[in-house]
Amino acid sequence: MTPEQRFGRxxxxxxxxxxxxxxxxxxxxxxxxxxxxxxxxxxxLFGIVESRAGLEAGVLLPHPVRIAFWNxxxxxxxxxxxxxxxxxxxxxxxxxxxxxxxxxxxNRHTTRELAMATEQGYVFGVEFVELxxxxxxxxxxxxxxxxxxGLHGAAILSAYDLNxxxxxxxxxxxxxxxxxxxxxxxxxxxxxxxxLDTVRGPIAVASVHLESHSSPIQRxxxxxxxxxxxDDYADGAPLVIGGDFNTNSFDQSxxxxxxxxxxxxxxxxxxxxxxxxxxxxLFDVAREFGLDxxxxxxxxxxxxxxxxxTPQPPFGKIDWFFTRGLTAMAPRIVPAVDHLxxxxxxxxxxxxxxxx
Numbered sequence: 001m002t003p004e005q006r007f008g009r010x011x012x013x014x015x016x017x018x019x020x021x022x023x024x025x026x027x028x029x030x031x032x033x034x035x036x037x038x039x040x041x042x043x044x045l046f047g048i049v050e051s052r053a054g055l056e057a058g059v060l061l062p063h064p065v066r067i068a069f070w071n072x073x074x075x076x077x078x079x080x081x082x083x084x085x086x087x088x089x090x091x092x093x094x095x096x097x098x099x100x101x102x103x104x105x106x107n108r109h110t111t112r113e114l115a116m117a118t119e120q121g122y123v124f125g126v127e128f129v130e131l132x133x134x135x136x137x138x139x140x141x142x143x144x145x146x147x148x149x150g151l152h153g154a155a156i157l158s159a160y161d162l163n164x165x166x167x168x169x170x171x172x173x174x175x176x177x178x179x180x181x182x183x184x185x186x187x188x189x190x191x192x193x194x195x196l197d198t199v200r201g202p203i204a205v206a207s208v209h210l211e212s213h214s215s216p217i218q219r220x221x222x223x224x225x226x227x228x229x230x231d232d233y234a235d236g237a238p239l240v241i242g243g244d245f246n247t248n249s250f251d252q253s254x255x256x257x258x259x260x261x262x263x264x265x266x267x268x269x270x271x272x273x274x275x276x277x278x279x280x281x282l283f284d285v286a287r288e289f290g291l292d293x294x295x296x297x298x299x300x301x302x303x304x305x306x307x308x309x310t311p312q313p314p315f316g317k318i319d320w321f322f323t324r325g326l327t328a329m330a331p332r333i334v335p336a337v338d339h340l341x342x343x344x345x346x347x348x349x350x351x352x353x354x355x356x
Contacts, residue, residue, distance in 0.1 A: 006229055008047030008125070008167040015050040017101055017149030018043055018129060027131040027184060036174035039186045045126045045151070046187060049167050052112070054121030054159035061091050061160050061198040064329060064353040069207065069242025070336065071096040071319060071347035073306075074134075074152075075110035080338040081345075082117035085157070088334065088351055092196065093157040094207035094242040098124065101149020103142045104134050111155040120157045123194055125167030127153040127209065128176065128187035135183050137308065152185075154192040154207045162194040163202075168229045170222040171211065181213050191226055191243070193233055200356045203326070204234040208243025215251040216280050223282035227289040238325030240354055241291070244347065248316045249279035273316035274301060286322055296321040296328035296352045304336065306346050319350055326354040 026039045040046065068090035075081055075098050085093055095114075099105040115122040130150045133139045156162055168191040176185035191208040210222050223245070230239060249272040277283045286293065301315035321331070334349040335341075 006169055006225070008049060008169070010048045011051050011165060012048055013050065013052065015045065015048055015100065015124065015126065015151065017045070017151045020146065023129070023131050023147075023150055026186065031178040033174060036177040036186065039177070040172065043129050043186055045129065046169065047167070048126065049165045049192070050124040051162065051165050052115065052121050053161070055119055056159040057161055059160060061196055063198060063200055064355040065092065065198060065203065066090045066351065066353050067092045067094065067205065067240055067242065067321070068349055068351050069094040069319060069321060070349040071209070071244040071345060072110070073097050073345040073347060074099045074102065074105045075114060076105045077338065077344040078105075078108065078110060078113055078117070082114055083338070084334075084336065084344065084349065085114070085118050088349065090351065091158060091160065092205055094205060095155040095157065096207060096209040096244050098153055098155050100124070100151035100153070102130060102134065102147050102152065103145035104138045107148045115157050118157065120159045121162060122155055122157045123162050123165035123192055124155040125153050125190055125192040126151050126187065127190045128185040131184040131186065154190055154209055156192055156194050156205060156207055158196065160196055162196065165192070165194045166233065167192055168206070168226065168233070170225045175211070175213060189222060191229070193230070195237065202237045203354075204230065204237045204239045206230060206239070206241045206243070208241055208245065210243065210245045212246045213252050214246065215253045216249070216282070218253060219246060220281040220285055223285045227285060227291070231289065238356065239291075239323065240326065241322040242320070242350060244319050245282065247276045247280045247282070247318050247320070249273060249276040273314055274299070276317060290324050291322040292324065292328070293320055293322050296323050296331050296354070297350070298331040298333045300333050302333060302348045302350065304343050304346060304348060306343050311346060319347055321350060321352050323354060326356060329353045329355065
């Protein structure tokens, strides 16, 4: 991937997805790498960042800075999600798995509506154009419905200025294009990045999502791409990364051991799920780039069971913060539930405070 493909800085006030006719044509067409490259180019979305200012424009962030990360899993429960975020009082919230115009989330622009509900600005970048209604469960639940935009991505929310927003593409392998993972998509894994001015100087932040159907070596490769990109982007500024790194300690790529075999191994060695560092070489990459994870993460799993009964335990620690040039304090794992204690995502929310 060239540097030009890696970074996207085309900032706009609105992103619109390809037409339904285009999505149908791609869905019905060939599934080879050439078709993927053609669809990627035709979509014209993967260098664009949608951005809207918050209410504290021109105001410097106080210290310590409170930062949240959450994989909101489509953000299907928007009212409940807004309530959860308001309760955390974070200055910056990093988000993964945000829908724009997907039937499974009521065809809403979940990032924009969540920002409005919490009185913040945002940046949003497209990870995938969804060619269908989602995974097997979602296709059953929403059969007969249609996506208006068919976009899925990552975001950053803050009431303060989100400067120099960009999307960083971590891979363009096309693994989801041919349907091998049970869901057809155009795109690839990303980070969304921005800079914020604080009373003690600028910081850079990144919301990251690494591939789920991958091996530890593939995750390491994506982590290296991320770190190299952020080295250039941060330009010496302190850095906070929050993300779903999918550090399940297993190889979940094509031809890897079956889920039953992985479950048996996990039951034999519970530490590999709760503390996967020795199984995941991406942490070696993080260390080489001066990133720390020991002070900014609370112990414990970051997954939970959804209302439909999936996934089932044992759960792993797959969501993380990484910091560089900052002191981290008071890390927490916050249950991602509504006021009735019902899950609103299959990921818990992470919270940390950072200071210079």
